[in-house]
Amino acid sequence: MSLAFTYNAWPGRVLFGAGTLGQLGEEVRRLGLGHVLILATPSHEAEAVALAASLGEVAAGVHAKAVMHVPASTARAAVEEARRLEADGTVALGGGSTVGLAKAVALELGLPILAVPTTYAGSEMTPIWGLTEGGLKKTGRDPRVLPRTVIYDPSLILGLPPATTVASGMNAMAHCVEALYAVDGNPIISLMAEEGLRRLARSLPSAMREPANLDARADTLCGAWLAGTCLGAVSMALHHKLCHSLGGSFNLPHAETHAVILPHVAAYNAPAAPEAMACIAYALGADEGKSAPAALFDLAASCGAMIRLADLGLREPDLDPATEIALAAPYPNPRPLDRSAIRQLLEDAYWGRRPA
Numbered sequence: 129m130s131l132a133f134t135y136n137a138w139p140g141r142v143l144f145g146a147g148t149l150g151q152l153g154e155e156v157r158r159l160g161l162g163h164v165l166i167l168a169t170p171s172h173e174a175e176a177v178a179l180a181a182s183l184g185e186v187a188a189g190v191h192a193k194a195v196m197h198v199p200a201s202t203a204r205a206a207v208e209e210a211r212r213l214e215a216d217g218t219v220a221l222g223g224g225s226t227v228g229l230a231k232a233v234a235l236e237l238g239l240p241i242l243a244v245p246t247t248y249a250g251s252e253m254t255p256i257w258g259l260t261e262g263g264l265k266k267t268g269r270d271p272r273v274l275p276r277t278v279i280y281d282p283s284l285i286l287g288l289p290p291a292t293t294v295a296s297g298m299n300a301m302a303h304c305v306e307a308l309y310a311v312d313g314n315p316i317i318s319l320m321a322e323e324g325l326r327r328l329a330r331s332l333p334s335a336m337r338e339p340a341n342l343d344a345r346a347d348t349l350c351g352a353w354l355a356g357t358c359l360g361a362v363s364m365a366l367h368h369k370l371c372h373s374l375g376g377s378f379n380l381p382h383a384e385t386h387a388v389i390l391p392h393v394a395a396y397n398a399p400a401a402p403e404a405m406a407c408i409a410y411a412l413g414a415d416e417g418k419s420a421p422a423a424l425f426d427l428a429a430s431c432g433a434m435i436r437l438a439d440l441g442l443r444e445p446d447l448d449p450a451t452e453i454a455l456a457a458p459y460p461n462p463r464p465l466d467r468s469a470i471r472q473l474l475e476d477a478y479w480g481r482r483p484a
């Protein structure tokens with residue numbers, strides 16, 4: 129079939145660079161807002177309070193109660209607080225969990241979001257929201273939840289712990305990998321995906337060795353921006369569905385699960401997506417003859433990522449139900465879903481076997 133695609137360029141404004149957080153007040157006013165609620169996780173409360181103090185009267189208050197996967201009760205409490213304080217917008221200072229909470233508020237009250245990401249998760253670049261109730265995570269797309277302004281200030285991630293750095297970095301790389309073989313992919317997004325992979329692969333090792341290396345942090349954060357744009361623009365496949373179900377059904381940690389699963393899904397899809405694999409291997413600077421899945425595995429392992437599902441809390445008897453869950457809701461993937469091959473994929477990931 130000849131080339132045909134739909135390209136969504138999401139509206140939005142990005143400020144990138146060390147010290148750009150200092151422009152937040154100006155950005156709040158630029159959006160015509162006068163009373164923003166600052167959201168954060170409990171461990172980021174001090175930073176959120178300091179940010180509120182620096183904003184002065186445009187800060188309505190701080191709500192540092194974000195938790196992973198946006199439980200519905202957490203979302204309701206944040207909506208209540210935004211109502212009580214008569215906030216007209218939110219500032220999400222944190223990773224995917226905090227941006228996710230701001231999205232839940234936007235979904236309910238329509239409040240515009242200014243996002244200040246402090247991990248590589250990429251949620252700030254997507255119109256995708258998620259809410260968890262009764263152990264089930266619902267997701268959807270809504271343009272109202274796409275942040276209006278994103279401030280990428282690499283000085284804010286100098287303290288991201290090494291284990292989170294590598295897991296979150298691999299999470300971002302997963303967005304790029306799946307964008308390269310997306311059913312609705314397009315040349316612009318493929319360029320972004322390749323560049324995102326290149327920046328993350330070349331700078332994650334330096335960010336691990338020297339967490340306070342601002343150049344390495346800026347390069348990885350730029351890669352995460354590109355990766356988040358890919359996630360928001362095209363459909364993800366087997367990797368994201370598997371991680372979603374492992375997280376939701378077995379309570380595995382989000383970014384770490386992505387880091388473990390990615391090389392194995394790449395190996396599963398490799399025969400059906402040779403162009404994407406060539407692009408991944410090239411972007412990772414893989415030696416002649418080394419496959420893309422092996423290069424992804426080696427990068428994660430050399431950066432000290434966890435490489436076994438067994439170490440993330442999955443139990444061996446969970447492998448069969450996890451396979452069934454992965455097969456339950458069909459979705460586009462370059463290689464058709466095959467029960468025994470998916471079971472093998474999960475077993476390889478369980479034991480942390482290096483893809484051939």
Ligand code: NAD
Nearest residue numbers: 169197223224225246247249251254256285287288382383
């Ligand atoms: P997270 O936001 O839960 O952060 C992980 C931990 O790191 C938290 O304890 C947090 O307080 C801490 N942390 C964050 N930044 C830090 C920093 N700079 N220094 C020190 N500690 C820091 O985790 P995450 O991986 O960023 O996000 C995961 C969540 O985001 C999941 O619920 C996932 O489903 C969601 N997500 C959604 C989208 C989307 O488009 N909707 C995209 C990606 C992820």
